Amino acid sequence: MKPRKDLSILFLGKDADPLCLKASEFVKNHFPNSTISLNSRGEPFPNKLMQWKGDYIISYLCPWIVPKELLDNASIHSINFHPGSPKYPGIGCTNFAIYNGEKEFGVTCHQMNQKVDTGDIIMVKRFPIYEADSVLSLTQRCYENISNMFYDIMDIIISGQELTPCGEKWERPPYQRKELNELCKLNLTMSAEEMKRRVKAVTFPNAPGAYIEINGMKFEYVP
Secondary structure, X not given: OOXXXXXXXXXXXXXXXXXXXXXXXXXXXXXXXXXXXXXXXXOOOOHHHHHOOEXXXXXXXXXXXXXXXXXXXXXXXXXXXEOOOOOOOEOOHHXXXXXXXXXXXXXXXXXXXXXXXXXXXXXXXXXXXXXOOOHHHHHHHXXXXXXXXXXXXXXXXXXXXXXXXXXXXXXXXXXXXXXXXHHOEEOOOOOHHHHHHHHHHHOOOOOOOOEXXXXXXXXXXXX
């Protein structure tokens, strides 16, 4: 199929992720009039992007919450690929799934609203969680499934079909940073089993993990 020169896409992604880089190359090849912005967590949102106007905004592991003013500049759709199932919107989705002992997880493509992870759901891909899964291994499998879902969504756009809600709904309000921070806390009244669950659920490379405070001193768990 020929490149879609009639459509413009603003692709927002994560510069350190190889699957995201491949996805951005796909967009450049098939939508020549598109804009690509790959950035790292902690970088300020590029103000120059606020002037963009076009057809689709695609957020692929994007480190920012996209401003509503920019979302309004997409004439067709603004969509996000969320590394969690509809049961786990918001931050720390893999952490809470591990903590809750879920047997199944998934990734979700949804329309973006001003409030994170509340827009109409377009597609969900589910897969099992294994007993040996860690937050890291589950996150890596999310990224692989997001990559597969991305190309499924691109097939729909390139063929000229409409992206429509699939009928699934978010099952709870988005998890907040304070809830993830609370999950990291241990105390001496917890059972050994509860401590193990929390440690497993918040252990991730180069990220704050489980800790306990005693007499004003903070002791962090080191795997």
